[in-house]
Amino acid sequence: MPSNLEIGLYVFMLATFVGIEVIRKVSPLLHTPLMSLTNAISAISVVGAILIISAESATTASKVLGFIAITAAVTNIVSGFLITDRMLKMFKKLPSRSREVKK
Amino acid sequence: MGALVNYIYILSGALFILSLKWMNTPATARHGVFAGELGMLLAVAGTLAGHHHNWEWILAAFVIGTAIGVPIAYIMPMTAVPQRTAMSHACGALAAALVGTAEFYQRQPQADTDLRGVVMVALVIETLLGFLTFTGSLMAMGKLQEVLPSRPITYRNQNLINLFLFLVALGLGARLILAPTDTWIFPIFAGLALVFGVLLIIPIGGADMPTVIALLNSYAGLSACAMGFALNNPLLVIAGALDGSSGLILSIIMCKAMNRSFTNVLFGAFGQLQTTAAKTEERPVRSASPEEAAAILETASSVIIVPGYGLAVAQAQHKIRELFDALMRRGVDVKFAIHPVAGRMPGHMNVLLAEADIPYDRLFEMDDINGEFPQCDVALVIGANDVTNPAARHDPASPIYGMPILDVDKAHIVMVIKRSMSPGFAGIQNELYYLDKTLMLFGDAKAFTTEILKELPARVGA
DSSP, rough: OOOOOHHHHHHHHHHHHHHHHHHTTOOGGGGHHHHHHHHHHHHHHHHHHHHHHOOTTTOOOOHHHHHHHHHHHHHHHHHHHHHHHHHHOOOOOOTTSSSOOOO | OOOHHHHHHHHHHHHHHHHHHHHGGGHHHHHHEEEEEEHHHHHHHHHHTTOTTHHHHHHHHHHHHHHHHHHHHHOGGGHHHHHHHHHHHHHHHHHHHHHHHHHHHHTTGGHHHHHHHHHHHHHHHHHHHHHHHHHHHHHHHHHHHTTOOOOOOOOOHHHHHHHHHHHHHHHHHHHHHOTTTTTTHHHHHHHHHHHHHHHHHHTTTGGGGGHHHHHHHHHHHHHHHHHHHTTTTTHHHHHHHHHHHHHHHHHHHHHHHOOOHHHHHSSSSHHHHHHOOOOOOOOOOOBBBHHHHHHHHHHHHEEEEEEOOHHHHHHHHHHHHHHHHHHHHHOOOOEEEEEESSSTTTTTHHHHHHHHTTTTTEEHHHHHHGGGGGGGGGGEEEEEOOOGGGGGOOOOOSSSTTTOOOGGGGSSEEEEEEOSSSOOOOOOGGGGGGGGGEEESSSSHHHHHHHHHHHHHSSOOO
């Protein structure tokens, strides 16, 4: 049986390749919203922060650190997803009624 | 309950991948945001469901985080998006670093069994990357906001000092891995990582920010990834790896677009080297008034607008849209040519122009539009400089030689809106300005475009 580390490394390897293939196909038009989206997604570290703060053995120090970490991560999640959507809403095609000049 | 959470995490991971996949075209991109939100909601809800201790702390943090995040998302002007991105890299990295720190101290009582080998290696990587990305991103943010000088800040033996500090930090990290109970080392280690983050970014100039932001994005992701290894949580590994590879690809694209290597961006302190080489003689240029510019634009049948960071600085995107509309109404074919490193972060120009309601099917990437310049009547350069310098193609002595550029000089007429003849960031004279076909339009991008617009309607009935 592979150890936790080995499974973790498998996951890391596969996710990296999937990430590279998927991101390569993203239109350069959307690189800015892409960055704010991946930012929001990597704020998944909020899960780690919740685990720290909710441990029975949590000391006051780790509660405070966890508290700051959750605040920072939630700020990223909320602002990251919302601003990505706000940006994407602005991307519009040329309305068909406008005159296109074909040469 | 414990098992269910793992299945929820698998679902979240799949949603995150879908989320990025849907970002490939603007048509599906908003589904991507929704998938990401759903994945995050599931992961957070699943985690919370199994943990009931100290919920009041968690709740308070969620409320505060939301209260900060919502206004940032809605109030932040689009010109400030690079700063916001740097700030969120800082927040993400800080979260990872603090979780790693808390983890380290919390597991001390069971250090012999719990903090050995892999876990400790992961914690060291997590906190090292987390802390250095935190301060590094703050520096990048300061430079973008121009609280700090956006010039490279350099001093003697900079790279040696940085390397030395980094090696000391690595050494302390290695010591921590071997002897996790030596808690006194940890604050020194964390402090060095914080200092190193500052020193890494201050020698990097403003125009290199697209690469640096992408690189910091990658580090923040890898830090979250290391947290996944420390906590043995594959979802964190997946999300971190996605973020890490995204940042990596973007920074590679940015480096290629400048024909430079990673090491050159990080340790080269561009700008600084070249400002000394910028002593060239005064040469005559041709300039034109708004009236003349309007007349030329009006009679053109195709116009390619080349925007750069100067457009963002002058906040000229809405005026450019008016010009775009006015010309399109007159039957002029107007397109935008976007260089990959135009602006201060990847895709910066696209977002600004989209904000001004310029349809995205009028925005073209460098490789798609370069072939069109020879047939184009007027190329209008607004706030772009080095990315239009023909010296990059033919002058091996030029510091930007080899950098892919927009072939603006091949258009029939070139017009450049620029404040003055002062050389750009890299301190390199732009040959484009001295060509016979080039007209310099001296002035602020927004003000000058407004002047051109004033001339345009007056001619409609004439």
